[in-house]
Each structure stands twice: as C-alpha cells, then as structure tokens.
Amino acid sequence: MDYARAQGTFVIGIDGGGTHTRVACVDLDGHYLSSASGGGGSPMHNDDAEVNVRATLARALEDADLDPAGAAGLVAGMAGFDRPSSPTEARYNRDVERFFEIDGMTCPGTVVNDAVIAHHGALSGHAGVIVVAGTGSMILAINERGDEIENGQFDHYAGAARHLVHDVVQRILTGESSPTDPLYSAAKAYFGVDDVHGLREVVLQRSSANRNDTKRSYGDFAPQVTALAEESPLADVALRALVARTAQGVRLLAPLVDTDPVPVACTGSLASDPSFLRRLDQALSSGTPRRMQLVSPRLHPLGGAALLALTLAGVDSNDTVLVALESALGICQGE
Structure with a gap:
C-alpha cells in the first residue's frame, strides 16, 4: 500500500446503486487498498445521491491515506446513468458526472450504467447477458464485438x-x-x-x-x-x-x-x-x-468497476489480476 501511495498507482471502482454506494481502491495488480460503503448513489432513486457518493468516495481515500492526485483511473457504474444507445433521455447523466469532479483528481475517468460494470464483473469481460434486478432493473447483452444492447431497446422492462x-x-x-x-x-x-x-x-x-x-x-x-x-x-x-x-x-x-x-x-x-x-x-x-x-458471477459489480478502471489505466487484466480482485471484492462486499 505504501508503494502504491508513493507512486500514484491505484485505481478506483465505484458501484452506485439505488440502495448503496460502494467504493473500492485497488493497486495496479488488483490488490485491496481500501473500501467504503454509503447510501444510495442513484439520482433516480435517491434525493441525496450526490452527498452519498462524494462522502463514500472521500472515506475510501481517507481510510488508506490515498492522495486523489495519485489515482490512475476511475470507473463508476451508476444506476440511472443512461448509455448512448439507451431509449431514455440521459436526464441524469450530467448531474452524475459532476459527482466525481474531485479536487486534485486528474486521472482518466468514466461513468457508465451500473449494468455495464455488473456485466464486466460477472463475465470477466466476455460476451453474454447480465440480469440486474434490485432497486432498479435492466437486462444487458454485450456481444463479442463489444456492442451493448439493453432490453429497453426492445421496449421491454422486467421489473425490480x-x-x-x-x-x-x-x-x-x-x-x-x-x-x-x-x-x-x-x-x-x-x-x-x-x-x-x-x-x-x-x-x-x-x-x-x-x-x-x-x-x-x-x-x-x-x-x-x-x-x-x-x-x-x-x-x-x-x-x-x-x-x-x-x-x-x-x-x-x-x-x-x-x-x-x-x-x-x-x-x-x-x-x-x-x-x-x-x-x-x-x-x-x-x-x-x-x-x-x-452462470455464477465471477466478480460482483464493484469488481467489474475496478476491472474496467484497471483497463482504463492501461493494465492488462490477466487471470492473476482477476484472482486478486476476487479477494479484494470479498473484503469490500463484507462491509
């Protein structure tokens, strides 16, 4: 952890659902550095979503004394964040993106729908279908070419x-x-x-x-x-x-x-x-x-966010990294 803190070699994964916001910081080998859990981060379901997300992210950084300037990448999967091909109107997207405008943080970052991080975590980046149902609901396919298609594009909604x-x-x-x-x-x-x-x-x-x-x-x-x-x-x-x-x-x-x-x-x-x-x-x-x-998910959504953050930082997410993320996710999910 000291090496990661000194060299600025860590990434941040965030899972913002309607019930909980979870944040994990891992080094570039996928090893656990810190995590935090807070209130729901979806503006679709939470009036205090921004407060919850910012407080949870700050706590994850502070608990491990991590400098925001040292982050190498951030990926947040947020419920209610609309994908480019979504049939909805991206009404919350700009508001959600502002949640991650943190003083001192200059790393590349991206915000995606929470179904995307769930898919990447569950299927380790491979093609298939993810069913997400909790506070909200979405069914998402990602094919071999990386195309994302959700059930809403067929005017279908399953229910939560x-x-x-x-x-x-x-x-x-x-x-x-x-x-x-x-x-x-x-x-x-x-x-x-x-x-x-x-x-x-x-x-x-x-x-x-x-x-x-x-x-x-x-x-x-x-x-x-x-x-x-x-x-x-x-x-x-x-x-x-x-x-x-x-x-x-x-x-x-x-x-x-x-x-x-x-x-x-x-x-x-x-x-x-x-x-x-x-x-x-x-x-x-x-x-x-x-x-x-x-199939059983290999990683939970928070692990999917961390996996995508590592990819964003230029890390080859091989099986060794996936095993390390599995261990890190186990710690985070236990909170």
Missing part, C-alpha cells in the same frame, strides 16, 4: 424488487390471495394494517408521498416475498410472473450473442436471490430454440 411487491399487494387487494396464505399475513404486518381495507388506504396514502421513499418502502418488503416463495402460493405466482418477464427479456437479447450456450449471470438483491434464480433457470430451459446457461 418494488414491482414484485406491487404485484403482491395488487393481488391481495383484488381478492386473488387466501387470508390463510403466509404472505398475506406478512404483508398486513409489514404495512401495519388489519385487513384489506386498511391495506388499500395505506397504498392510496403512499401514492402521494415522496416517490423515492415510497419506492424503497415497497422494495424493502421484497426479501420477505422471496423467502416465502416455497410455501406461499401468492409469493410463488408473483415471483413467477416477474421471472417470466425477465426470461422474455433475456430471450430478446440472447440471439445477439454468438456464444453457445449464451451465458446469463444475475446480480442485485432480487436477481441473486435463490428463489428467483431457481425459477429463472426453469424458465430459460424451456420454450426457446437458443441455448442459455445461468
């Missing part, structure tokens, strides 16, 4: 944690769930109501509340839905509906990748849940002529 909960709540309100279903009871307890009438009133009240607060409050119930998926018919049908939309998005993108079978990795609090993964594996194994294979 809050959408799973919306489905559960709507099914309860329309009488599609038995009062004896364990998720029915869990939903009443979570929303602090005694019956369907009370749940309807809470939903109506939340419709006029702060949008970002409301999205998080619904999304926070998703882990209870997936935890009950094997014993609750309501949880199972809602999860399968979201998985079916996700599988459709993967099928739209798979023909753009030449690899056979097409590797499909998943990341995010919802997409990496075992209940989600089991159902997605079932959905992808039937009803399509193109072979697809679920």
